[in-house]
Amino acid sequence: MxxxxxxxxxxxxxxxxxxxxxxxxxxxxxxxxxxxxxxxxxxxxxxxxxxxxGNPRLNLASFVTTWMEPECDKLIMSSINKNYVDMDEYPVTTELQNRCVNMIARLFNAPLGDSEAAMGVGTVGSSEAIMLAGLAFKRKWQNKRRAAGLPTDSPNIVTGANVQVCWEKFARYFEVELKEVKLREGYYVMDPAKAVEMVDENTICVAAILGSTLNGEFEDVKTLNDLLAEKNKETGWDTPIHVDAASGGFIAPFLYPELEWDFRLPLVKSINVSGHKYGLVYAGIGWVIWRNKEDLPDELIFHINYLGADQPTFTLNFSKGNITIHS
Ligand SMILES: Cc1ncc(COP(=O)(O)O)c(C=O)c1O
Structure with missing residues (x-):
């Protein structure tokens, strides 16, 4: 607001x-x-x-869905009075969110096995999803540095200068320096080689965009993964990748299934996507999926006991959203 x-x-x-x-x-x-x-x-x-x-149906500048089938409107109206956070009272709503997390984790090719369990949470949109993903990276980096007796006072994130404003918001609110790879004439997305050059021991993650807000272009996540893997090998740093698939997450799997941008790439640890963009849902829903349980530090998960049962949550607000442990 x-x-x-x-x-x-x-x-x-x-x-x-x-x-x-x-x-x-x-x-x-x-x-x-x-x-x-x-x-x-x-x-x-x-x-x-x-x-x-203005009339939303005439708003052609919006990335956000402005029309849904009447059946969806009916379902939304029949659930609008449920407080999503109260999982005991609304177990079916919780089950539906669990199914969504499962579907999206699979759509993004999360490795699933006995020792691998992707996790995810519904959010208000990609901005909240990015705040949560950024926090997880920051905390993981801090934990690792503290354990090695190294300072934790100057974390940074490497992105292209074309990032959406929510990354600047994350950086300012959560005190992480934003190191932006400059764009150049004729090249309006993050250059993966330049991004990897900018990575240092304080880099909590490199954020790539699948569907740049400026022109819709997909950044080359595969090349980024390969170059970063080489740098990690040389330095021993283990710098991860986040993919901001706010717009492209519900496009790429269908139009370009061969394109490797998601959890098929080993350094991609988390992905956000907006339901209300090309997920074709009205404004108010997004998702963040983590590759594995270890990618989301346990101390960020709040275990609340609202009506008797343990409810693990990871959200910025209370009355909406819940977390699903994928199995
Ligand atoms: C690449 C990208 N990331 C994040 C966002 C923020 O998404 P939301 O509006 O769902 O919070 C946008 C919105 O346009 C975007 O294009």
Whole structure:
């Protein structure tokens, strides 16, 4: 949500042409009214004001889904009053999220076996997913450095300068330096060779984008993986890769199944994807999937006991989202 500022001028009123029959005195705009009004009038006033918003169906600039089948609308409306975090009360909703995590982990070719269990969580969108993935990388790097008696005060992430603003947000909020590979004339994505050159012992991960926000182009994750694997071998650092597949995660597996960008590449440890972009769902859902249990430090998982059973969660907010342990 945009940051709102409290207005000093409080005498302004709401203009309510069509509800005026019910509204005998003007309604204050920035403070609560002294008296209540009929709910029908309140509806009419708000509905009329909202007509001044643009029409989402005509918003061709949006990456975000603006139409779903009527059956989906019905399902959404019949579940809208459930608090997603209350997994004991809504076990079927939880089961549906578990199935989604399983499907997406498989779609992204997570290695599944007795000792390998991909994990994932539903989020509000790719931004929250990226905050969580970034936190996991930062904590893992800190744990490793502390165990080796090395300083942990200057973590960095290497990305292309074309990253979406949520990476800058992550860097600023969670105090990680963002080292951006510059773009150049005719080349508007991260150059994998330059990215690997910028990696140092404080790099918590290299973030590649599958579907650059600027032009939709896929970055070359395979070359990045191979070059980084060589550098890791030389230095012994073990620097991982995150793929920001906000836009491309639900495109590449279907249109380019041979393209290796996902968990088929050994250094790819986590991937985020927005359901509400090419996953064709209204705004408010994204996912982050980790390759393996070890890629998500246990101390970041909160075990809450809401109504009797243990509920492992890893989210930035409380009333939505839960975590699934894939088996
Ligand atoms: C590459 C990329 N990453 C992350 C985001 C943020 O995604 P969300 O809007 O789902 O938080 C976007 C949104 O445009 C994006 O294009």
């Amino acid at each position: 945009a940051l709102s500022t409290a207005e000093v001028e409080t005498d302004e009123s709401v203009h309510s042409t069509f509800a005026s029959r019910y509204v005998r005195t003007t309604l204050p705009r920035f403070k609560m009214a002294e008296h209540s009004i009929p709910k029908e009038a309140a509806y009419q006033i708000i509905n009329d004001e909202l007509m001044l918003d």
